Amino acid sequence: MKGPYKAVRVSEHVYWVGAIDWGIRDFHGYSTERGTTYNAYLVVADKIALIDTVKAPFKDEMLSRIASVIDPQDISIIVSNHSEMDHSGCLTDVIAEVNPEKVLASTMGVKALSAHFHTDREIQAVGNGENLNLGNMELSFIETRMLHWPDSMFTYLGKDELLFSQDGFGMHLATDERFADEISDEILEYEAVKYYANILMPFSTLVNNTVKKVGTLGLSIKIIAPDHGPIWRKDPGKIIDFYSNWAAQEPSNKVVIVYDTMWESTAAMANAIAEGVIAGGAHPKVMPLKSSHRSDIATEVLLAGALLVGSPTINNNMFPTVADILTYLKGLKPRNLIGAAFGSYGWSGEAVGQVEEILKAMKIDLIAEGNKVQYVPDTAALKNCYNLGMAVAKKLTG
Ligand code: FEO
Numbered sequence: 001m002k003g004p005y006k007a008v009r010v011s012e013h014v015y016w017v018g019a020i021d022w023g024i025r026d027f028h029g030y031s032t033e034r035g036t037t038y039n040a041y042l043v044v045a046d047k048i049a050l051i052d053t054v055k056a057p058f059k060d061e062m063l064s065r066i067a068s069v070i071d072p073q074d075i076s077i078i079v080s081n082h083s084e085m086d087h088s089g090c091l092t093d094v095i096a097e098v099n100p101e102k103v104l105a106s107t108m109g110v111k112a113l114s115a116h117f118h119t120d121r122e123i124q125a126v127g128n129g130e131n132l133n134l135g136n137m138e139l140s141f142i143e144t145r146m147l148h149w150p151d152s153m154f155t156y157l158g159k160d161e162l163l164f165s166q167d168g169f170g171m172h173l174a175t176d177e178r179f180a181d182e183i184s185d186e187i188l189e190y191e192a193v194k195y196y197a198n199i200l201m202p203f204s205t206l207v208n209n210t211v212k213k214v215g216t217l218g219l220s221i222k223i224i225a226p227d228h229g230p231i232w233r234k235d236p237g238k239i240i241d242f243y244s245n246w247a248a249q250e251p252s253n254k255v256v257i258v259y260d261t262m263w264e265s266t267a268a269m270a271n272a273i274a275e276g277v278i279a280g281g282a283h284p285k286v287m288p289l290k291s292s293h294r295s296d297i298a299t300e301v302l303l304a305g306a307l308l309v310g311s312p313t314i315n316n317n318m319f320p321t322v323a324d325i326l327t328y329l330k331g332l333k334p335r336n337l338i339g340a341a342f343g344s345y346g347w348s349g350e351a352v353g354q355v356e357e358i359l360k361a362m363k364i365d366l367i368a369e370g371n372k373v374q375y376v377p378d379t380a381a382l383k384n385c386y387n388l389g390m391a392v393a394k395k396l397t398g
Contacts, residue, residue: 003061007065010178010223011160011162011222011223014041014044015065016040016041016065016178016225016231017041017050017062017069018065018227019055019058019061019062019065020035020037020061020174021036021055021058022174029295029328030172031293032172034172034173034174034187034191035172035173035174036228036229037174037229038054038058038062038227038228039052039170039226039231040053040054040062040227041225042069042075043137043139043157044069045134045135045136045137045159046136047101047133047134048077048134049075049078049132050066050077050078050079050094050098051079051164052080052081052087052166053078053080053091056085056090059089059090062094063097072098075098076101076134077132078091078094078095078098078102079103079105079141080103080105080113080123080151081105081153081155081164082149082153082227083105083109083112083113083149085116086227087166088117091113092117103123104126106126106127106128106145106153107127108145108150109123110123111151112149112150126153128143129142137157138158139156140155140156140157140158141154141155142154144210146206147168147203147206147210152168154166154168156219156221161219161220162223162224163214163221163223163224163236164225165225167199167200167227168226169192169239171188171192171195171230172195172228173187173191173228173229175230179234180235180238181234183230192242193299194299196242196302197246197295197298197299197302198295198332201298201332202331202333204247204248207246211240211247221236224236224239224240249302249335249336251304251305251338252304252396253282254282254283254304254305254306255277255284255285255305255308255389255392255393256285256287256300256301256304257270257287257308258297258307258322258325259287259288259310259322260290260310260311260312260319261288261290261310262344265344265375265376266311266343267288268376268377269342269344269373269381270286270308270310270342272382272383272389273308273385273389273392274389275386275389276385276386276388276391276392276393277389277390277392277393279389279393280389280394282393282396284389285300289319289322290321294325294329297325297329298329298334302334306395306396307329307334307338307359308340308342309325309342309359310355311341311354311355313346313349313352316350318343318350318351318355330362333362337364337365338366338367338395339364340366340367340370340371340388340392341356341359341371342371343355343370343371343373344374344377345372349372349374352371352372367391368392371384371385
């Protein structure tokens with residue numbers, strides 16, 4: 001299909017043929033303020049291979065970019081590195097249009113694609129370390145199970161020293177610049193760490209192991225081509241180093257204070273705690289839930305040393321927005337945090353205890369009893385909050 005879209009050359013034999021989603025702002029609960037891209041890649045070898053596809057509504061954009069280089073009918077191989085639908089949504093339609101010789105995925109990928117698309121089309125499994133001959137070059141497959149789905153794998157093109165890393169090393173960023181070296185460090189790091197925190201944080205141990213595993217394979221990697229955002233062609237070591245640091249989750253002197261409030265009492269407590277944190281020599285990041293998105297909170301928590309959560313009690317329960325963020329953060333499994341709960345209540349005051357139970361389940365080291373204030377905090381109550389902030393700061397800096 002010819003159209004206005006053009007492929008972008010990545011290396012001698014590889015073209016980017018993905019799609020730019022300028023308008024997406026909610027990616028299954030993750031706020032994507034700068035949009036995203038779904039990256040697919042064409043390997044122009046004796047046998048032409050397409051690495052991953054795109055989200056279903058962007059199929060024609062991808063085929064148009066492919067058609068700017070070759071006739072899509074000339075594709076012999078399609079590799080699915082990851083079966084999540086932002087990369088496989090149009091796979092069955094593309095298979096029907098292109099009729100490739102082979103469609104390949106990891107063993108778990110074959111199962112996942114079958115469970116998504118219920119198609120009779122055969123998808124062949126490739127094992128970890130297996131190679132595929134494309135004539136004048138070959139593809140190698142590296143299983144990366146649970147990074148971040150069971151089916152996930154990397155594909156390596158030795159001829160161009162290029163690693164197709166699916167979601168790994170990616171970010172949500174819609175831009176006309178295809179390469180990381182064309183984008184400011186500030187934007188790159190902000191979007192890359194946000195992506196890591198919201199997609200990969202629960203698998204940090206695996207991230208470390210995978211970085212080591214790829215290292216021990218002795219592959220020369222000059223280019224990392226992920227499935228979202230820019231391609232790392234000048235200094236791929238930069239994003240690998242970032243991942244090693246983030247995966248370690250070393251506690252910092254940052255104290256994330258997340259709260260919601262009904263009549264500003266819990267807000268007053270949060271602000272008093274923040275003043276205590278400053279006085280104790282640490283750095284508060286106060287994130288009211290009325291103005292802070294859960295994916296931005298997760299990003300701050302990844303790089304923090306403490307998490308304090310405040311909730312008023314409403315109808316014998318924590319505030320619904322507090323339940324939302326705690327559910328989300330619990331799933332992301334942040335590590336190496338200290339913490340505490342606080343909040344105002346009217347007569348029963350269950351919320352603080354409920355928050356504490358979830359923080360304990362998250363293996364957060366509670367350094368103080370939950371700080372509860374009836375109705376409106378007076379000067380003494382605010383001083384207690386201040387002291388709590390100072391105690392948290394001292395623990396982090398001491
Ligand atoms: Fe970009 Fe896990 O999909």
